[in-house]
């Protein structure tokens with residue numbers, strides 16, 4: 001293998017490792033960010049609160065109806081109890097009962113409205129809980145897929161690390177240093193393939209002398225423009 005070919009193989013291993021690292025970071029971010037589930041939980045909390053408020057309002061409306069009925073019973077007991085005989089007083093009580101009954105209609109109407117409000121709040125809560133279950137199930141299955149992908153990438157990283165250690169032994173220390181510094185400066189790509197006498201990384205056409213040198217198995221040649229190490233098959 002030529003010197004540039006050894007570096008080219010190292011580059012291929014490193015590029016795969018770079019890709020794996022990028023994907024592992026993406027997976028980590030997706031696993032950590034469960035926004036849909038969080039939103040669904042918040043929706044359940046708020047609909048739960050509204051449901052409880054509606055129940056409380058219904059309890060109070062029921063109590064008002066009961067109070068009102070008790071007041072009517074009490075007045076009617078006085079009216080029909082036989083202890084009051086004064087017609088004026090009896091007439092007053094009759095009017096009082098009529099007024100109490102009119103107000104009973106109002107509080108009964110409010111009780112009915114409260115019951116409907118509870119039903120609606122219950123439906124909203126059920127729907128929110130359904131959405132949360134759905135979001136949790138989706139998240140679980142997506143996370144399972146991602147964890148499977150992560151496991152396979154982790155295994156590939158271990159394999160590539162071993163290949164890399166092996167490949168590095170074929171490369172001269174000075175060249176390795178040049179390679180690493182180019183990788184740091186040139187977006188991770190230190191080696192450029194030569195195709196049709198062009199540097200495939202930056203597109204520059206190579207002068208004849210450079211091209212010949214790049215084809216030599218014993219020499220390391222850099223592109224005049226992007227400085228990457230040229231690899232001509």
Ligand SMILES: [Zn+2]
Pocket residue numbers: 192199200201202203204223224225226227228
């Ligand atoms: Zn170039």
